[in-house]
Amino acid sequence: MAEQTTGDTLPAAGEAAARPPLTYGRIIHTAIALIEREGAQALSMRRVGAELGVAAMSLYNHVAGKEAILDGVADAILAGLETEADPGADWRDRIRALAHAFRRAAQEHPRCMSVVLSRTMDWTRSLPVIETMLTIGEQAGFERRTAVRLMRAFMAYVLGTLMREEGTARALRQVNLDRDRIGDLVDPARFPHVVRASRELMHPDFDGEFAFGLELLIGAMERLPRDAC
Amino acid sequence: MAEQTTGDTLPAAGEAAARPPLTYGRIIHTAIALIEREGAQALSMRRVGAELGVAAMSLYNHVAGKEAILDGVADAILAGLETEADPGADWRDRIRALAHAFRRAAQEHPRCMSVVLSRTMDWTRSLPVIETMLTIGEQAGFERRTAVRLMRAFMAYVLGTLMREEGTARALRQVNLDRDRIGDLVDPARFPHVVRASRELMHPDFDGEFAFGLELLIGAMERLPRDAC
DNA sequence: GGGTCTCACTTACACCGTAAGTCCGCAACC
DNA sequence: GGTTGCGGACTTACGGTGTAAGTGAGACCC
Numbered sequence: 001m002a003e004q005t006t007g008d009t010l011p012a013a014g015e016a017a018a019r020p021p022l023t024y025g026r027i028i029h030t031a032i033a034l035i036e037r038e039g040a041q042a043l044s045m046r047r048v049g050a051e052l053g054v055a056a057m058s059l060y061n062h063v064a065g066k067e068a069i070l071d072g073v074a075d076a077i078l079a080g081l082e083t084e085a086d087p088g089a090d091w092r093d094r095i096r097a098l099a100h101a102f103r104r105a106a107q108e109h110p111r112c113m114s115v116v117l118s119r120t121m122d123w124t125r126s127l128p129v130i131e132t133m134l135t136i137g138e139q140a141g142f143e144r145r146t147a148v149r150l151m152r153a154f155m156a157y158v159l160g161t162l163m164r165e166e167g168t169a170r171a172l173r174q175v176n177l178d179r180d181r182i183g184d185l186v187d188p189a190r191f192p193h194v195v196r197a198s199r200e201l202m203h204p205d206f207d208g209e210f211a212f213g214l215e216l217l218i219g220a221m222e223r224l225p226r227d228a229c
Numbered sequence: 230m231a232e233q234t235t236g237d238t239l240p241a242a243g244e245a246a247a248r249p250p251l252t253y254g255r256i257i258h259t260a261i262a263l264i265e266r267e268g269a270q271a272l273s274m275r276r277v278g279a280e281l282g283v284a285a286m287s288l289y290n291h292v293a294g295k296e297a298i299l300d301g302v303a304d305a306i307l308a309g310l311e312t313e314a315d316p317g318a319d320w321r322d323r324i325r326a327l328a329h330a331f332r333r334a335a336q337e338h339p340r341c342m343s344v345v346l347s348r349t350m351d352w353t354r355s356l357p358v359i360e361t362m363l364t365i366g367e368q369a370g371f372e373r374r375t376a377v378r379l380m381r382a383f384m385a386y387v388l389g390t391l392m393r394e395e396g397t398a399r400a401l402r403q404v405n406l407d408r409d410r411i412g413d414l415v416d417p418a419r420f421p422h423v424v425r426a427s428r429e430l431m432h433p434d435f436d437g438e439f440a441f442g443l444e445l446l447i448g449a450m451e452r453l454p455r456d457a458c
Numbered sequence: 459g460g461g462t463c464t465c466a467c468t469t470a471c472a473c474c475g476t477a478a479g480t481c482c483g484c485a486a487c488c
Numbered sequence: 489g490g491t492t493g494c495g496g497a498c499t500t501a502c503g504g505t506g507t508a509a510g511t512g513a514g515a516c517c518c
Contacts, residue, residue, distance in 0.1 A: 022465080045507080046504085046506090055467060057467075061466070065507070117392065120399055130430075147426070152393065153441065153445055156385075159389045159392060160385035160392070161385040163346065163389065170349060175352075185353075190356075191359075193367065193376075204381075209378050209381050213382030217445065219449055220446065220448055221445070223452070274476080284499080286499080290497075294475075
């Protein structure tokens with residue numbers, strides 16, 4: 001009565017390699033694929049195990065628990081960031097490259113990105129990004145304290161945009177009625193500007209908006225007075 | 230054998246008011262307090278019910294389910310925002326007031342705020358904020374399309390900052406060793422700038438950093454060319 | 459051969475969200 | 489007063505979750 005879980009309890013000695021061995025990397029990779037396919041709430045130890053043809057508890061030989069898997073997912077996504085494309089380029093272009101690297105990662109793993117964003121998001125995981133941004137700040141001629149603040153503002157804008165884009169996309173997906181008829185849903189007396197701007201609000205241009213805010217920020221940095229150390 | 234859940238199954242007729250009746254508002258209020266006290270992962274239907282001296286299933290008479298409770302929490306927090314302090318003030322001051330209203334809410338309900346941020350965060354809930362920001366954009370002389378983009382950049386910065394602050398605070402809390410000895414944890418060869426800026430990184434000045442980025446953004450808006458409609 | 463280590467396995471437990479059905483006290487009506 | 493209807497809290501039950509604990513088979517080294 002045990003054949004419902006595994007056809008044969010162990011592979012025959014002759015074909016031991018029929019199932020590749022469990023690995024930390026394979027677990028994380030499977031988790032990423034599962035999240036991307038079915039969403040973060042579908043991730044469970046049993047699901048990941050089933051995906052790998054293994055019982056849930058077997059995962060604990062390689063991973064401390066579910067939280068550790070989510071940490072691993074966040075690590076893997078952030079490790080895929082190309083933080084240093086061209087160190088010799090102009091500092092403005094380096095900032096643009098860094099911002100777009102984030103955005104590209106979010107577009108390649110949209111559902112994993114919300115996992116990344118909702119986790120600690122500051123510390124050893126993000127060290128490469130911090131280092132790069134501080135380097136750029138120095139290259140642009142800013143004192144250390146200012147460079148740290150610019151780094152934090154930059155991170156806030158980029159992460160906030162990714163989060164906002166995801167929320168906006170989800171919200172627009174669930175109001176799939178005729179998008180220009182926003183006036184039926186929103187009280188024009190209370191929210192006149194919202195109704196008037198409904199076209200722009202309901203048909204967001206994510207690329208353009210992201211670039212707009214980024215250039216706003218870069219322009220502000222350019223104009224910021226340099227302080228000699 | 231039923232006395233373990235409730236001392237007496239029903240209050241005596243004489244003291245019917247011993248337990249105030251269950252209400253949507255009381256449920257949400259209890260959920261907020263619970264999240265603030267023990268964190269969002271501690272929220273469960275059974276916990277909320279126990280807090281109210283009621284079985285978990287009784288909550289379903291007033292609330293559609295757990296998700297609805299979390300939606301209610303987000304609604305309540307956002308409803309507490311003072312989106313319109315002084316409509317006659319200078320547009321820069323209105324932006325500052327709006328940003329600080331967000332930040333104040335986050336400081337009053339730090340753990341609920343991450344619930345708010347991780348939920349849809351765009352749509353009917355945030356209409357008052359959007360409306361206010363569009364009004365300010367118009368007052369500052371921007372065309373509608375630009376006002377929408379400014380609103381989106383502003384939201385991204387504010388929300389990103391709140392999220393980043395929470396993440397940073399949590400990360401710093403769990404590295405409670407001597408904070409100036411960052412060099413022991415971080416490889417100075419790979420991350421020289423991080424090590425050099427360790428003091429600023431490990432002792433963040435959240436207020437100052439928030440204001441810095443905000444003024445950066447406002448300054449950029451000031452300089453942005455106005456476009457006549 | 460015997461010992462030890464690795465690693466997948468099973469069992470078990472406490473907890474979760476919620477579908478379904480029960481039952482009692484209050485209020486309204488004849 | 490008696491009857492009825494009903495709102496709302498109750499219990500039970502189901503399938504899911506994360507994971508602590510223990511089991512046993514193969515692989516390796518002495």
